[in-house]
Amino acid sequence: MIARSLTWSRHNLFGKPFDVLLSLTVIPGTLWLIYQAVAWAVGMAQWDIIPQSLRVLMIGIFPADQAWRSWVAVAIIAALLGAALGCVFAFRTRHAGFLALVLAILVSMTGVNTLAALTAVLVIFASAWILTSYVPMSRRVLIPASFTGLIAIFAVMSPPGAGLWGGLLLSVLLTLVTAVLSLPIGVLLAFGRRSRFSSLRMISTAYIEVMRSVPLILVVYWIWILMPVLTPELNLADVVRGMVGFTLFYSAYVAEYVRSGLQAVPRGQTEAARSLGMSEFDINRSIVLPQALRVVVPPLVGNVLDIFNAAPLVFIIGLTDFLRAGQMILANPQYGNRTYEVYSFLFFTYFLVGSLITFVARKLEAHLARGSR
Amino acid sequence: MNTIVDMKNLNKFYGSHHVLKDVDLSVSRGEVVVVIGASGSGKSTLIRCVNGLEMYQNGSLLVDGYQMPVEEDRLLGGEKELVAIRKGVGMVFQQFNLFPHKTVVENITIAPMRVRKKSKDEAEATALKLLERVGLKAHAYKYPGQLSGGQQQRVAIARSLAMEPHLMLFDEPTSALDPEMIGEVLDVMRELAADGMTMMIVTHEMGFAREVADRIVYIDQGAILEIGKPDEFFDNPKNDRARSFLARVLKH
Numbered sequence: 001m002i003a004r005s006l007t008w009s010r011h012n013l014f015g016k017p018f019d020v021l022l023s024l025t026v027i028p029g030t031l032w033l034i035y036q037a038v039a040w041a042v043g044m045a046q047w048d049i050i051p052q053s054l055r056v057l058m059i060g061i062f063p064a065d066q067a068w069r070s071w072v073a074v075a076i077i078a079a080l081l082g083a084a085l086g087c088v089f090a091f092r093t094r095h096a097g098f099l100a101l102v103l104a105i106l107v108s109m110t111g112v113n114t115l116a117a118l119t120a121v122l123v124i125f126a127s128a129w130i131l132t133s134y135v136p137m138s139r140r141v142l143i144p145a146s147f148t149g150l151i152a153i154f155a156v157m158s159p160p161g162a163g164l165w166g167g168l169l170l171s172v173l174l175t176l177v178t179a180v181l182s183l184p185i186g187v188l189l190a191f192g193r194r195s196r197f198s199s200l201r202m203i204s205t206a207y208i209e210v211m212r213s214v215p216l217i218l219v220v221y222w223i224w225i226l227m228p229v230l231t232p233e234l235n236l237a238d239v240v241r242g243m244v245g246f247t248l249f250y251s252a253y254v255a256e257y258v259r260s261g262l263q264a265v266p267r268g269q270t271e272a273a274r275s276l277g278m279s280e281f282d283i284n285r286s287i288v289l290p291q292a293l294r295v296v297v298p299p300l301v302g303n304v305l306d307i308f309n310a311a312p313l314v315f316i317i318g319l320t321d322f323l324r325a326g327q328m329i330l331a332n333p334q335y336g337n338r339t340y341e342v343y344s345f346l347f348f349t350y351f352l353v354g355s356l357i358t359f360v361a362r363k364l365e366a367h368l369a370r371g372s373r
Numbered sequence: 374m375n376t377i378v379d380m381k382n383l384n385k386f387y388g389s390h391h392v393l394k395d396v397d398l399s400v401s402r403g404e405v406v407v408v409i410g411a412s413g414s415g416k417s418t419l420i421r422c423v424n425g426l427e428m429y430q431n432g433s434l435l436v437d438g439y440q441m442p443v444e445e446d447r448l449l450g451g452e453k454e455l456v457a458i459r460k461g462v463g464m465v466f467q468q469f470n471l472f473p474h475k476t477v478v479e480n481i482t483i484a485p486m487r488v489r490k491k492s493k494d495e496a497e498a499t500a501l502k503l504l505e506r507v508g509l510k511a512h513a514y515k516y517p518g519q520l521s522g523g524q525q526q527r528v529a530i531a532r533s534l535a536m537e538p539h540l541m542l543f544d545e546p547t548s549a550l551d552p553e554m555i556g557e558v559l560d561v562m563r564e565l566a567a568d569g570m571t572m573m574i575v576t577h578e579m580g581f582a583r584e585v586a587d588r589i590v591y592i593d594q595g596a597i598l599e600i601g602k603p604d605e606f607f608d609n610p611k612n613d614r615a616r617s618f619l620a621r622v623l624k625h
Binding site: 266268269271272273274275276277278279282286287290291292 | 456462470483487529533536
């Protein structure tokens with residue numbers, strides 16, 4: 001073992017003179033940085049601010065006595081994510097141990113008063129995962145279930161006022177709603193751009209190109225100021241207007257990913273289906289689209305990560321997402337000297353969610369590569 | 374009505390390039406017609422016109438009792454006959470073109486279920502029967518990617534047969550196959566011909582052409598130069614270019 005690691009470092013770290021030089025500067029430098037960071041995190045940092053302000057970080061200014069509503073929303077999200085996961089990776093017993101570990105970490109961070117709720121959420125997550133892992137029939141209802149789930153979340157979260165949504169939950173909801181809604185719109189736009197009908201083709205192309213040539217923040221702002229003019233009687237909340245802006249913007253990107261997938265499907269597939277007498281609608285739905293989506297699932301998952309990382313931009317229309325919630329806590333003079341603690345927490349949470357999505361995307365890519373020819 | 378395909382003065386252009394020139398050809402029910410010619414001669418284009426995968430600009434084309442609309446009409450939405458024609462005309466491609474995300478059985482049942490509105494059970498029963506006929510019943514629930522080229526092409530033939538076609542088009546069905554797999558596909562086609570299926574075949578397999586064809590059509594630069602019985606055509610071609618073509622391909 002030691003001999004092997006010595007050989008490895010001899011080959012990879014100290015092979016040539018330049019390697020030696022590089023290794024001798026980079027390795028100690030990195031170790032020093034890590035040491036400094038850990039020393040600060042363990043010795044000087046005062047982490048008590050995180051559990052104290054955890055509710056604000058997670059749900060923003062959503063009223064504390066209504067917090068059960070956000071737990072229900074989290075449970076629905078957990079069920080949907082678990083069900084989606086089960087379609088790709090079958091649940092195994094060792095995953096239960098992993099989930100127990102996650103529970104232990106979360107409870108140790110947040111305190112025992114959330115134990116029951118957290119356990120319930122993880123149990124729901126695992127149940128949905130197990131359900132779609134072993135009951136293939138249940139996978140068919142995933143798409144209707146996710147739309148129903150989103151509507152249910154809106155229904156349960158709305159009574160105290162959609163203007164009160166905030167924190168990490170808002171970031172996640174914004175990402176979910178945008179990801180779920182931009183997919184069908186993007187698919188329609190992608191087909192529109194390839195349509196035989198010039199009018200459809202021109203409209204889709206114009207839409208996609210316009211959206212892709214302007215900044216997200218501008219689109220979100222535009223939608224925010226336009227919606228009250230266009231739909232004065234609806235009186236939509238800022239949150240909804242933000243979601244509409246995000247969805248309209250990201251649909252254009254989804255459309256381009258899907259279009260690249262459509263182009264990757266060989267012409268022969270369409271010709272074979274046509275020669276069998278299938279209608280263009282059936283051909284697109286059953287032959288072309290499934291093959292195209294299979295190609296673009298990894299970039300689409302990457303797109304979800306993009307959405308999540310762009311979510312803090314909703315501060316422009318006055319929403320309190322996760323990042324903004326952190327800043328809000330720091331605005332309290334009492335906590336003025338805890339800047340680094342709060343930003344470290346934000347950094348690691350974003351990093352954790354982001355790397356989780358990347359990890360799933362990579363697994364998905366491998367899984368799909370195995371499934372095809 | 375014994376004629377299933379009737380082309381009269383059929384012309385096709387790719388832009389200014391004249392691909393098919395005043396083609397006249399009729400095929401009777403039960404007949405096997407083999408189209409041969411050098412690559413780029415327009416032979417694939419010719420049979421792809423029959424089920425409307427290629428559009429033609431003028432002339433007339435009657436397939437299975439329906440008039441195939443010309444390009445102008447199709448672009449203006451006159452495509453009703455097209456669906457009717459395709460229901461009765463099967464096609465087998467050089468690259469097989471099986472649907473890779475569907476199992477062998479699903480490949481065969483999708484069109485009967487969607488187009489002919491057959492029940493799943495009925496379509497599957499037919500599919501299994503057809504797979505038995507092409508010797509692939511054991512592979513029914515595999516994906517195309519798990520099969521060899523010859524097996525995939527036999528599935529493609531079964532897929533077309535599931536629509537109970539009156540006419541089968543074969544566009545170089547063995548050209549993408551390894552030599553040892555050509556035989557198994559040709560055997561299936563031989564049996565089809567023996568069962569009385571009407572077939573239009575584009576192929577480079579001259580021995581096979583001579584054996585199964587009722588008539589050979591020789592095409593060069595988009596024009597039919599000679600049509601004749603296989604023995605006459607191969608032993609004593611009348612056209613000069615056909616003669617030099619045969620000299621080139623039969624040398625090996």
